[in-house]
Amino acid sequence: MRLPETIRNSIEERLFPREPTGPAAAWAPASGGLSRASVWRVSRGGDAYAVRWWGAGVDPEHLTWIINTLRAAKSSGLAFVAAPIAWGVEWREGAVGHWEAAPWMPGEPVAAGDALEAEISVAAEGLARFHHQLASGDGQLANGAGSIPPASSPFAERFDRVASLPTNPPISRELAGAWPELEPIARRLPAAAVAAASALRPFATLPCDRQPVHGDARPEHFLVERGVLAGLVDFGAMRRDSVLADVARLAGEWAAGDPERRDYPERRDYVVGCYETASGQHLDRRAVAALDLAGAVLSAANWLRWLGESGVGAPSDSELVRGRLRSIASRLGKP
Structure with missing residues (x-):
């Protein structure tokens, strides 16, 4: 999409000092x-x-709430957090739109599946520091916005969602033709949902701490430069949840591949171990594995619904979508 010039000008005035002469700001889609x-x-x-x-x-x-939480984390000393420095509200096509601007962070994203162990360990260490700082400020900042209801645990909420999925997810011939990556997802999803519900059940009634978390801690959201975490970005899914959800997302997506492969659990546990070392906490490996599988199941169900509702037209970045679908299919395993 392209923002109207009036909105672009308004944003530029907030970001750059006014100068009578000088180059115009360059807008490049990211x-x-x-x-x-x-x-x-x-x-x-x-x-x-x-x-x-x-x-x-x-x-x-x-x-x-997201903006305030991130700014507090940044000011506490977490230089790698891409906290907004400006934000606002604009009118576009008769509707209110919100925008935010954060410094463009240096570094290269950690590549799921292909990253060196040194890079993923840096990401896990940074995630642990991020969680620790957000937990410290939770009482002042996480005042309920975007939180899970107190009566529900993160495991119980996911169990209910997984258990309510259709046993035979519909996929039209036209949709499968446009998105062949959906076929293995639809085929594997029912068995994976049963397995995820079974894995989540032992934890559904147990107490579980909730605090602000990233919410979408994929490897590519961690930017590494010269062996140091230079950026943690993309906080659109930030919420209050169990820190295990972030760890499961980072570990599961980095492990990348079929969970039935012999090395998948070992690769996932390596990331968990890096987080434990950095945080000084012991994590339940079974709980992380349950959240990893549940995350893949719910992502699969969401993509089937999203692409089904939008028709067969390609999203703006179809190759990124296709790659994500292939990754999800591999994490669902083979029935």
């Missing part, structure tokens, strides 16, 4: 991940920012 937000790299001179346009539909209270 990957907005797979959310409905759009992201640009906006630069002028030596300054560059990641500008995210949320559009209509975002919860302003929850967005404010």
Whole structure:
């Protein structure tokens, strides 16, 4: 999408000091991940920012909570957190849209499946530091916005969602033709959902601490430069949840591949071990494995629904979507 010039000018005025002469700001589309937000790299001179346009539909209270939480984490000394430095509300096509701008972070994303152990250990250590700092400020900042209801545990909520999935997810011939990556997902999903529910059940009634978490801690959201975590980005899914959910996402996606492969659990446990060393906490490996499988199952169900609702038209970054679908299919295993 392209923002109207009036909105772009308004954002530029907030980001760059006014100068009578000088180069115009350059707007380059950047990957907005797979959310409905759009992201640009906006630069002028030596300054560059990641500008995210949320559009209509975002919860302003929850967005404010995310921004305040990230700014507090950044000010506490976590230099790698891409905390917004400016944000605002604009009108576009008769609707209110929200935007935010954070410094463009250096470094290269950790590659799921192919990253060196040194890189994923840096990511796990940074995630542990991020969790520790957010837990420290939880009482002041996480005032309920975007939180899980107190009566529900993260495991119980996921168990209910997994258990309620259809046993035979529908997929039209036309949709399968446009997105052949959906076929193995639809075929493997029923058995994977049963396995995920069984894995989650022992934890569904147990107490579980909740605090602010990243919410989408995929390896590519960790930017590494010269062996150091230089950036942690893309907080659109940030919420209050168990830290195990973030660990499971990072570990499971880095392990990358068929969970039935002999090395999949070992690779996932390696990431868990790195997090334990950095945090000084012992994590239940079974709980992490349950959340990993449940995350793959729920992601699969969401993509079947999203692409089914939007028809066969390709999203703006279809290759990114296809890669994500292949990754999800491999994590579901083979029935």
